[in-house]
Amino acid sequence: MLYSKNCRFTLLVTLCLSCFWSHAAKVDSLEVFSASMNKTYKAAVVVPNSYATSKATYPVLYLLHGGGGHFRDWLTSTPDKMLVKNLADQYNLIIVMPEGETFAWYLDSPANPNSKFETHIIKEVIPKIDGTYRTVRSNKGRVITGLSMGGHGAMYLSTRHPDLFCAAGSMSGALDMNWTKFKINEDFAKSLKNGFQQLMGSDDPTNDVYFKNSIVNMVETIKKNALPIMIDCGVDDFLVDINRELHQRLVYNNVPHDYIERPGGHTWGYWENALPYHLLFFHKILKGHGVTVN
Template sequence: MIKTLLFGLSFFVTLASMAAKVDSLNVPSTVMQRTMRAVIVLPESYAKSKANYPVLYLLHGGYGHFNDWITKSPDKNLIQRLADQYNLIIAMPEGEVFSYYLDSPVRKDSQFETYLTKEVISKLDNTYRTIRDRKGRVITGLSMGGYGSLLLAARHPDLYCAAGSMSGALNPDMQSWKLPPDMAKGIKQEFEKILGPIEQVPDTYATFSVINLADRLKANGQKLIFDCGVDDFLIEPNRELHRRFVFNQTPHDYSERPGGHSWEYWQNSLPNHALFFHNVLKENGSITQ
């Protein structure tokens, strides 16, 4: 019995020693004149290697924060396990509750496109051993983060070789979103804070629609993956982006699966994105081991 207990204890200690490291990083923003935080997950192999690692930027959703993927996913070890499985650094930066990861033309303290593409990447590259090239960077996220990842990829093809979206809120005009009127009104008001009233600046909303960036994403030649649950209130915008990619012949991986706008769905979706990105990074010669 004692030998069995000792063996079991040794087994779990061994598992713990193999776990990825969860780090917290302060990322100062010159453009917004404040400092925000990010969660960084380093694969177990990082401490024993001198190699440079590819980075997966993983964005949180609306009304959330940088640590959502670690604290809200039902599987609390999901991110660490994926980092170990694919030898990836996984970076989860702050996007605040409703920034949509864009540079707001209304609020000077909400310039998250510049923050993510310049300040966060620079801080990460100067803190960890990363591949400082687009061939070693990929990006995805959920809901607002899915929108943000495709927007940033479309506008910065020099930074990311692949991008994804889970249940992406792809169009700020909210056309075809299936929401109760009260909820739709509240979200519309949040968009007005960062973009202005849609009735006054419809062209701004059109410019920031990922659906309207389908041709640009095709021209960029990045590898793309996105999905949405069939019961999600955002299913129709995702289907529309898929239709546009089919029409303009953009290679992409699109899927619909059972589920709604939930952590259970995103927990099941993320491993598919990680595998997709692994294959892209392998093709690029950016896999460490």
């Protein structure tokens, strides 16, 4: 009798889980050929459950990973492995997580011709997504955010291509490429110096190539573009001073933006908590553009 009850209980749990998973967002692994780098990269694409039964066009969030990471980080590294799927379902939008390599900074390297990730995202990933899925194919339905290196990348790409995005965010962003401003130990600083040497062609962070590619120095362009911006960083993060610096520059230049500091450091626990706030911020903007899916 006990065995029979246990079997029935196990069957019930299995059926409940099957029902739950069948009504959750799905993850596609999409291959994107990069003509600019003559290489195929992957992107993870989370498609909300409603997509299968709807004929609507969907807004898209581009969600960038950080330094040392890869395209699947947001799916595998958060404490809650359902975070991105649940947010895609909650807000009925497609979430795209492209490859940015471990230290490419989402820009076209002035020193390495095989590292062109601004071109990859803008001219290869976005057209591939729009050609594969039913998306809002204008800046009214496209938003971007990311963590750390990806926070800088999201701000950098949106600032340089305001015709493609309607809002941008940054979580714990490395918003100045001058690594000597990071609150880090000597070994980490040496590692960054070597990485930047290969990427930028110089190990001098005061070099003009660093200055013109750092989002902290693009306030005039940010103001001209007038895109809604959300920036947040933990008070214990080694990048918090750089985030405060950009915030102060934006305030001084009367640039509207949302800025948040909350307890936490440079951790997945912090970013798991931060991402839903970014989605809420973006949802209000997308709703204002009339592109949300009910």
